[in-house]
Amino acid sequence: MATSSLRDKYCIVGVGETEYSRHSGRTTRAMAVEAIRKAILDAGLRASDVDGMMSYQNGDSTPANWVAPDLGIRLNFYMDVVGGGSSTEALIGLSMGAIEAGMCRTVAIFRSMNGYTEFRIGGTGARAAQPVRGLDLAQVPFGMRSAGQNFGMTFMRHMYDYGTTSAQVAHVKAAHSKHASQNPKALLKDRVTVQDVLNSRWIVKPLHLLDCCLETDNATCVIVTPAERARDLRQRPIHIMGVAGRVSKPRTDFHWAHGPISRVAGYYAKDIVFGQAGITPEDVDVTGSYDAFTFTTMLQLEEYGFCKKGEGGDYVSSGVIELGGKRPNNTSGGHLCEGYTHGMNMVIENVRQLRGTVDDYCPKAVDGVHTYDYGPRKCRQVKDVEITMNLGWAMPPTGSAMILRK
Amino acid sequence: MPQPAQYRGMALVIPDNDSEWTEYFAHARQHRLMMRACAACGLMRYPPSPACPWCMALEWTWREVSGRGTIHSYEVVAHAIQPGFKDATPYVVVLVELDEQRGVPTPDEALRIIGNLVTADGAMEGERDAAIGRRVRVVFHDVADHLALPQFTLTDEPPVGRVWRLPE
DSSP states (O other): OOOOOOTTSEEEEEEEEOOOBSOOOSOHHHHHHHHHHHHHHHHTOOGGGOOEEEEEESSSSOOHHHHGGGGTOOOSEEEEEEOBTBHHHHHHHHHHHHHHTTSOSOEEEEEEEETTTTSOTTSOGGGGGSOBOGGGGGTGGGTOOSHHHHHHHHHHHHHHHHOOOHHHHHHHHHHHHHHHTTOTTOSOOSOOOHHHHHHSOEEEETEEGGGBOOOOEEEEEEEEEEHHHHTTSSSOOEEEEEEEEEEEOSOTTSGGGBSOTTOOTHHHHHHHHHHHHTOOGGGOSEEEEOOSBHHHHHHHHHHTTSSOTTOHHHHHTTTTTSTTSSSOBOTTOHHHHTOOOTTHHHHHHHHHHHHTOOOSSOTTGGGTOOOOOOSTTSOOOOTTOOEEEEEEEEETTEEEEEEEEO | OOSSEEETTEEEOOOTTOTTTHHHHHHHHTTOOEEEEETTTOOEESSOOSSOTTTOOOOEEEEEOOOEEEEEEEEEESSOSSGGGGGGOSEEEEEEEESTTTTOSSTTBOOEEEEEEEOTTSSBOOGGGOOBTOEEEEEEEEEETTEEEEEEEEOSSOOSSOOBOOOO
């Protein structure tokens, strides 16, 4: 499907985040303020330069119009949408639309969540006790409520359809833990092996504990503005080549009705995002594939064409996705190891990769000086990154994607 | 219907104006598995929905299905999230492809439904016999006067296609 394109007309100019922790001890408002402030300073903007703000949440955060005034920001446009994973890329696209429509000039997009100490993403606590109504009646009464429970049957069918094994997808966790060991911000910095994953206890088969991502308290922010404005700012502008948002399979009311159920939304999103960008998967240097689970990374990489459909297990276990490999994935450690942010930390990481200023353990990382030694507590900057891609996952039938370049 | 119905510590909320679910669960309480069928094109759909996803018609009727089908996929919950399921672990959730309307109107589509794999008398079935390809039939778990949950139990019918379960 051909869609129109705003390729290279908009840039991500600032990024910021709070600590990734399990003990924020403060409100989502306070965390959002810190992440937005850091992104504004990172961009070299003033508060008065930001006149648009967007966020996404599931009744677990603070809306934009409560956060902006804390920083003295008066807004010409704001919107808080319901959603979690796959929102980051979609909202970046919407912010470009708002600017293109003349509604505002510069948009800060944030996600702030006490995903461990308040609203646990895994569904325990308050969420488990919520009344069951509407479409939830088709699955929740049968003990199918958490994300892992929601996706497990998709993963199992992929194993049936293609022979994918637990050991193959465990390589995703091993690779991301390797990357996290070079990330001072990561919540889990210890490297784990494939065998560690396979030895960890079952959560919902086919998912072991270490196939599942973290629950985290944190806030993240990215700032979008037109390319001509970006040229005057502090950082190297990172251009948005293409974006696709919340692209869906048929029958999102009950996506199992329309198979193959081992197919995910990237099947429909890939032509939109690659079409806009005018590139192919071969042109991408670094990927950020949403790792709510090891399997979600694998499913998306194959659906977007980084390997053939069904060969995702071989692809993720081949070394390609590790630092030092041909196309590293989630170089920050991602949701499995750095922390869970509903996707935005993988966008922030790719922006830093493109700038060449990944915040690893290299002493002069901030100046773009790196050793490219991928040992523990060392470097995680990829050499000569020109193009990155983010693959955002919400559910098996819904996803987003974005391609960035220097 | 008394509100809400309580099941495994959950409040199942099906108000009288729930135009999708009320009649479906009332039929289930009569131990009949009924699908919504489009009055225009005749295709059945699940879950019950206000319009035909294939022809957009708003008119529909209820049509009974056999409740027999094949396990299309499954999962085994070892770590329960909902408190009422803690004592049931490990329990099996199955995606059942019903015998009616398989591969219709396109090869990838089917009437599929989610339930627990249970024994013939309704207790949670162990995971040992859960496998893609195994045949199942519906059994009903009565929850309230106007509400029963369709569940699925294994049958001795020959499997459909390749039988597969997660390697130990």
